[in-house]
Amino acid sequence: MEDIRKRANKIRVILIVVLIGCFLYLGASLTYTAYESLVDARVKNDVAGISIKINGEDVIGSDGTLDKNVILDNTTWESTHTREEKISPGSSGTIAMELDPTGSEVAIIYTFKFVDKQIDEDKLLTFSSITSDHTFTRTGEDEYTGIIPISELSEKINISVDFFFDALTDMEAIEEDNQELDDLFEIHFHAYQYTGEEIVPYNG
Amino acid sequence: MNKAINYRFHIKYKNEKFRFLLFAFLLLVVLFLAYFLLSVVYARYEMAAKINADIDKAIYIIDAEKLSFNLEPEGIIPRDEAYTYKFSVSNFKGTTLSDMDISYKVKVRTTTNLPILIKMYRNELPSNTATNILGSAEAQQDSDLAWYRLYTSQGEYELPYTTKTTDIYTLEVSFPTSYATNPIYANYLESIEIIIDSKQVI
Numbered sequence: 577m578e579d580i581r582k583r584a585n586k587i588r589v590i591l592i593v594v595l596i597g598c599f600l601y602l603g604a605s606l607t608y609t610a611y612e613s614l615v616d617a618r619v620k621n622d623v624a625g626i627s628i629k630i631n632g633e634d635v636i637g638s639d640g641t642l643d644k645n646v647i648l649d650n651t652t653w654e655s656t657h658t659r660e661e662k663i664s665p666g667s668s669g670t671i672a673m674e675l676d677p678t679g680s681e682v683a684i685i686y687t688f689k690f691v692d693k694q695i696d697e698d699k700l701l702t703f704s705s706i707t708s709d710h711t712f713t714r715t716g717e718d719e720y721t722g723i724i725p726i727s728e729l730s731e732k733i734n735i736s737v738d739f740f741f742d743a744l745t746d747m748e749a750i751e752e753d754n755q756e757l758d759d760l761f762e763i764h765f766h767a768y769q770y771t772g773e774e775i776v777p778y779n780g
Numbered sequence: 781m782n783k784a785i786n787y788r789f790h791i792k793y794k795n796e797k798f799r800f801l802l803f804a805f806l807l808l809v810v811l812f813l814a815y816f817l818l819s820v821v822y823a824r825y826e827m828a829a830k831i832n833a834d835i836d837k838a839i840y841i842i843d844a845e846k847l848s849f850n851l852e853p854e855g856i857i858p859r860d861e862a863y864t865y866k867f868s869v870s871n872f873k874g875t876t877l878s879d880m881d882i883s884y885k886v887k888v889r890t891t892t893n894l895p896i897l898i899k900m901y902r903n904e905l906p907s908n909t910a911t912n913i914l915g916s917a918e919a920q921q922d923s924d925l926a927w928y929r930l931y932t933s934q935g936e937y938e939l940p941y942t943t944k945t946t947d948i949y950t951l952e953v954s955f956p957t958s959y960a961t962n963p964i965y966a967n968y969l970e971s972i973e974i975i976i977d978s979k980q981v982i
Contacts (some may be wrong), residue, residue: 625825
């Protein structure tokens with residue numbers, strides 16, 4: 577009698593171990609075949625869900641690259657004593673962006689992080705303000721967050737970002753403009769599915 | 781008796797089997813739930829992009845020739861006629877023109893070995909009517925405790941980005957003949973440095 581009970585327990589333990597093993601294997605293989613890469617506990621979507629275009633350029637690259645580089649060429653600069661469309665210390669300018677979430681299927685939370693001279697002193701330009709027909713919350717020293725609810729997924733968002741070139745910057749003589757675009761500033765755009773999390777304003 | 785024992789054992793075995801199957805089923809349900817919950821968290825849509833702007837930085841060209849030289853003892857002797865040296869300052873190099881207005885001052889730094897007199901003329905030849913652009917000398921001492929004389933132009937000059945511009949300067953160095961009788965200067969070397977101190981016009 578005792579033997580039978582021991583045997584039953586043994587079989588139970590073996591079955592549990594086998595079941596857990598099966599599920600772990602199934603879970604792992606499904607995760608990797610379906611999504612290929614996992615970052616920060618979220619799958620970077622390359623199938624559906626969010627579709628955002630910045631100035632008409634799809635943020636999701638055609639090759640599935642997600643950390644894509646969008647280059648904006650519609651900047652307007654005000655510079656005195658400087659050739660048109662060139663910047664020098666004392667110049668200020670505006671970069672216009674159009675965010676188009678058309679085609680998205682879920683509410684979106686997005687952030688702009690400005691990596692400028694205040695954040696990285698090697699950058700040339702300094703961020704001064706962001707304006708839009710959409711509401712932003714400043715959520716960090718250099719970060720602004722916005723939410724696009726499902727009801728507004730068909731509306732385009734116009735954003736203006738103002739930068740300036742500090743007039744006190746020492747400018748060394750240069751014979752050609754051989755700097756990289758990253759030397760000016762970078763904007764890191766990040767968007768993901770909004771699931772109702774609280775947006776905490778920055779109090780710095 | 782044996783039959784009764786077998787029957788009880790059979791009942792016990794069935795109960796045990798039922799409990800085991802129930803346990804396995806519940807475990808299955810829990811694992812499925814856990815898996816789907818995890819999937820929902822992991823499948824949260826996300827995208828990221830780096831945004832740059834295509835902006836051209838202005839080119840800042842100031843080209844000055846002949847900026848420092850030495851007056852060798854055998855090259856300069858006291859005489860009535862002044863020695864002249866020419867140099868130019870431009871806002872372009874080859875075909876490339878500066879993208880911004882530039883203003884600059886001219887400074888001349890000399891060692892104090894020889895009792896020379898310095899004058900400088902901008903875009904005109906030395907003459908009695910030409911204007912010496914340099915102010916009076918200012919004594920300076922460097923970190924090696926050596927003394928210098930520093931002359932600075934009294935005005936600031938502009939090079940507009942709209943036009944290729946070259947300013948031609950003539951430096952006039954006089955070593956009066958009154959020092960010819962003093963052999964102490966025969967072995968001295970005088971160093972002259974011309975500094976173009978430029979900045980962007982804002």
